[in-house]
Amino acid sequence: MTDTSNYVQGATGDWEVVIGLEVHAQVTSNSKLFSGASTEFGGEPNDHVSLVDAAMPGMLPVINEACVAQAVRTGLGLKSEINLFSRFDRKNYFYPDLPQGYQISQFQYPIVGEGVVIVDLKDGSSHEVGIERLHLEQDAGKSLHDQHPDYSYVDFNRTGVALMEIVSKPDIRSSEQAKAYVTKLRTILRYLGTCDGNMEQGSMRADVNVSVRRPGEELGTRTETKNVNSIRFIGQAIDYEVGRQIDVLEDGGKIDQETRLFDPKSGVTKSMRSKEEAHDYRYFPCPDLLPLELEQSFVDKLKADLPELPDEKKERLIKDYSLTPYDAGVLVSDRASADFFEAVAKGRDAKLAANWVINEYFARIKKDEKTVEDSPVSADQLGGIVDLISKGDISGKIGKELFEIVWEEGGDPAEIVEARGMKQVTDTGAIEKIVDDIIAANPGQVEAVKDRPQLLGWFVGQVMKESKGKANPQAVNAILKEKLGV
Numbered sequence: 001m002t003d004t005s006n007y008v009q010g011a012t013g014d015w016e017v018v019i020g021l022e023v024h025a026q027v028t029s030n031s032k033l034f035s036g037a038s039t040e041f042g043g044e045p046n047d048h049v050s051l052v053d054a055a056m057p058g059m060l061p062v063i064n065e066a067c068v069a070q071a072v073r074t075g076l077g078l079k080s081e082i083n084l085f086s087r088f089d090r091k092n093y094f095y096p097d098l099p100q101g102y103q104i105s106q107f108q109y110p111i112v113g114e115g116v117v118i119v120d121l122k123d124g125s126s127h128e129v130g131i132e133r134l135h136l137e138q139d140a141g142k143s144l145h146d147q148h149p150d151y152s153y154v155d156f157n158r159t160g161v162a163l164m165e166i167v168s169k170p171d172i173r174s175s176e177q178a179k180a181y182v183t184k185l186r187t188i189l190r191y192l193g194t195c196d197g198n199m200e201q202g203s204m205r206a207d208v209n210v211s212v213r214r215p216g217e218e219l220g221t222r223t224e225t226k227n228v229n230s231i232r233f234i235g236q237a238i239d240y241e242v243g244r245q246i247d248v249l250e251d252g253g254k255i256d257q258e259t260r261l262f263d264p265k266s267g268v269t270k271s272m273r274s275k276e277e278a279h280d281y282r283y284f285p286c287p288d289l290l291p292l293e294l295e296q297s298f299v300d301k302l303k304a305d306l307p308e309l310p311d312e313k314k315e316r317l318i319k320d321y322s323l324t325p326y327d328a329g330v331l332v333s334d335r336a337s338a339d340f341f342e343a344v345a346k347g348r349d350a351k352l353a354a355n356w357v358i359n360e361y362f363a364r365i366k367k368d369e370k371t372v373e374d375s376p377v378s379a380d381q382l383g384g385i386v387d388l389i390s391k392g393d394i395s396g397k398i399g400k401e402l403f404e405i406v407w408e409e410g411g412d413p414a415e416i417v418e419a420r421g422m423k424q425v426t427d428t429g430a431i432e433k434i435v436d437d438i439i440a441a442n443p444g445q446v447e448a449v450k451d452r453p454q455l456l457g458w459f460v461g462q463v464m465k466e467s468k469g470k471a472n473p474q475a476v477n478a479i480l481k482e483k484l485g486v
């Protein structure tokens with residue numbers, strides 16, 4: 001059945017949105033794609049530049065095996081075909097910050113072919129986005145226009161750093177799906193350790209292709225908005241483009257296939273260059289590099305060593321700990337959270353553990369702007385709190401107070417409970433004494449509860465208050481029912 005829920009209503013009827021993304025992801029590696037220079041972020045301008053990066057005459061590129069392995073691992077993580085034969089081409093263009101005068105990229109024969117990403121949507125459903133290809137290429141450097149009134153400077157530190165360009169099929173149907181796709185892609189890359197996914201530092205950025213069409217018709221003409229560098233901006237750029245394109249078409253106009261730029265300040269896209277001015281890059285095989293031929297055994301070894309990825313981890317958490325798909329999805333959204341949960345849940349009541357990790361612990365982390373890595377409560381400590389609740393030593397309510405103490409002051413939860421007398425009273429003698437006092441002090445209520453059994457809750461509340469929340473609720477209920485005869 002056709003999914004019509006993402007259709008956009010125009011003045012003259014429904015429109016279907018079609019989106020394809022080209023994501024540039026910086027490869028995590030110590031050195032660059034074709035030289036031994038460091039890839040470290042920051043540093044003084046031009047600290048990390050080898051003679052190859054500076055394109056000195058006679059210098060030859062040498063492929064970095066670690067970058068190739070990272071591209072293959074990423075391809076495997078995207079359930080993609082790995083091409084044992086691939087080739088590097090020169091993309092000729094004047095880049096002021098890439099002194100070769102061309103970019104070494106893969107055009108006709110990329111290292112990775114078709115694959116798929118399962119995108120998890122907010123309503124709990126999922127959507128498959130096809131991967132068209134992934135290829136390796138060099139990044140350019142950075143021009144600095146604010147250092148001197150009359151001159152521009154150039155920083156080649158990033159020149160030659162390896163990028164993976166990950167091209168999706170035009171399978172995305174809304175800005176929501178696009179944002180969820182990039183989020184999922186980033187999670188997969190982070191699990192693999194092939195890209196740190198830090199969009200603020202430019203390690204990941206996207207070219208956003210958008211078109212609209214009448215449902216069921218051929219693909220419409222697309223525009224490509226370049227270099228969008230945050231997930232929120234990707235959503236805004238799409239929403240703006242969709243609105244603009246529908247307006248143009250409904251006014252009887254035509255969409256120009258063009259390159260646009262997104263302006264985060266105004267939230268609009270602006271035309272940068274049209275197809276008529278499109279560059280002819282004169283791609284040809286790079287004569288300095290042999291084609292890249294991989295052994296199947298090289299790929300197999302990388303495959304065998306892949307970590308458990310988010311989709312598989314989610315399945316396993318659902319199965320091993322009887323979690324809901326929603327809870328499992330929250331937990332696997334980053335590896336550290338999933339590891340933390342498993343450390344808390346191992347050998348304990350998984351549902352209770354999930355509840356504490358997701359509702360209490362994550363909320364507290366968020367409040368203090370911490371991360372799992374630097375939070376003051378360890379998995380052992382949270383596990384200790386869960387143990388005390390499971391054993392009936394403390395109630396869930398006291399557990400929250402205890403969590404706050406451990407968060408602020410540290411320490412062993414069991415020792416804190418002991419030392420501060422927070423233990424739940426299960427001693428029936430002590431509870432009976434409190435119940436008797438309350439019954440004696442409230443004859444009116446005792447009379448009333450006989451006709452209105454729901455008043456029992458009021459008695460429970462009184463006993464809990466008197467015991468400062470430490471009386472065991474099951475015991476309180478049982479004793480009250482017996483003594484009140486309800």
Ligand code: ADP
Pocket residue numbers: 018019020021022167168169170171209210211219220221222
């Ligand atoms: P190019 O290499 O010229 O940029 P491609 O055909 O490789 O073009 O497509 C680039 C991206 O644009 C891909 O992510 C693809 O899914 C997307 N795309 C192609 N056609 C459309 C379209 N009509 N609407 C939206 N996205 C599209």
Ligand code: MG
Pocket residue numbers: 022207224
């Ligand atoms: Mg393109």
